[in-house]
Amino acid sequence: SQQGEEDPQALSIQEGENATMNCSYKTSINNLQWYRQNSGRGLVHLILIRSNEREKHSGRLRVTLDTSKKSSSLLITASRAADTASYFCATGANSGGGADGLTFGKGTHLIIQP
Amino acid sequence: DAEITQSPRHKITETGRQVTLACHQTWNHNNMFWYRQDLGHGLRLIHYSYGVQDTNKGEVSDGYSVSRSNTEDLPLTLESAASSQTSVYFCASSDPTSGALSFGPGTRLTVL
Numbered sequence: 364s365q366q367g368e369e370d371p372q373a374l375s376i377q378e379g380e381n382a383t384m385n386c387s388y389k390t391s392i393n394n395l396q397w398y399r400q401n402s403g404r405g406l407v408h409l410i411l412i413r414s415n416e417r418e419k420h421s422g423r424l425r426v427t428l429d430t431s432k433k434s435s436s437l438l439i440t441a442s443r444a445a446d447t448a449s450y451f452c453a454t455g456a457n458s459g460g461g462a463d464g465l466t467f468g469k470g471t472h473l474i475i476q477p
Numbered sequence: 478d479a480e481i482t483q484s485p486r487h488k489i490t491e492t493g494r495q496v497t498l499a500c501h502q503t504w505n506h507n508n509m510f511w512y513r514q515d516l517g518h519g520l521r522l523i524h525y526s527y528g529v530q531d532t533n534k535g536e537v538s539d540g541y542s543v544s545r546s547n548t549e550d551l552p553l554t555l556e557s558a559a560s561s562q563t564s565v566y567f568c569a570s571s572d573p574t575s576g577a578l579s580f581g582p583g584t585r586l587t588v589l
Contacts, residue, residue, distance in 0.1 A: 396577060405481075405567055405580030406520075451519065455576050465576065467512075469519035 367395075367452040367468035375474040382439040384471040386452035387432075394455040395428055397437050399448045400470070406451065409437075439473075447475045479504040481581035483568050489587045496555040498584050500568030508571040509551040510535075510578070511543065513564040520567065526551055558588045 370385045386395070394413045398406040412419045412428045412435065419426045425438040439446055449470040481502040490496050502509065510525040522535030524543040532543050540562060542554045555562055568581040 394576060398578075403583075405582050406569075406578070408577040408579065411575055411577055453578075465571075465578065466522075467520040469517070 367454050367466060369450070369452055369468045369471040371471060372469070373472045373474070375476060376442060377476050378442055378444055380442055382442050382446070382473055382475075384437045384450055384473070386435045386437070386468060388435075388452075388454045389433065390454075390456070392430075392454045392456060395426075395435050396453045396455065396465075397424075397426060397435075398451045398453060398467075400451065401448045409450075442473075442475045444475050444477055446473060448473060479579075481568055481570060481579055483566075483581040483584050485584060486582065487585050489589065490558050491589055492558060492560060494558050496558050496586065498553045498555075498566055498568075498586070500551045500553065500581060501549055502568075502570045502579070502581075503549065504570050504572075504579060505548060506570035506579075507548065507573065509545070510569045510571070511541070511551065511553045512567045512569065513537065513562075514567060514583075515564050523553065523566075524551075555586075558586075560588050562586065563588045 367386045367388045396411045397409045400406045410421045410426050412426050423440045428435045449472045451467050451470045453465050453467045455465045484499045507528040511523040512520040514520050521537045523541050524535050526532050526545040566584045569578040571578050
């Protein structure tokens, strides 16, 4: 069963605006990861945040993690048409590459209007 | 550049047939996984492997099997395809330091 759950399920904004997606999870985690999936493609890893971190940046991406609330948010600043995609959070219970700890949510579908 | 490839990219088969989906990675990762993606369910883990000769069941393993005879390949076999196995299948491998997954392009399987 899914551990992470993204909110909202769908989001449509104007190009140039910021997009925020949220992820909630249920059990203790070692790390939380965000992935992007363009239509008809495989998922692409965006950013990983460990349980002892609160915020992380990568280019136009900003991820926060609140382990007390079991939630994370992904902020995409100055959105572009190319950011149109589905975004998934995935929670890892184990450090390193342990597969049994990585569980995906159902995703947020983001549409950037030109 | 290192990559993961999957073949075929599209497959149509009939109920009851055996089907094998191929996955090949050149990352030299020990950990490899198979997921299926269905509307309304997101990605669900089918099987995974931590190395040669190692295989483990995931959340939705019934009706599927995998084998790992070398580091590069993890083929997924549907022993007797069922319509409920119509889905998009993704293979992935993970970076041993971060646990970040690298995904293949996917195989769209239709079981009639």
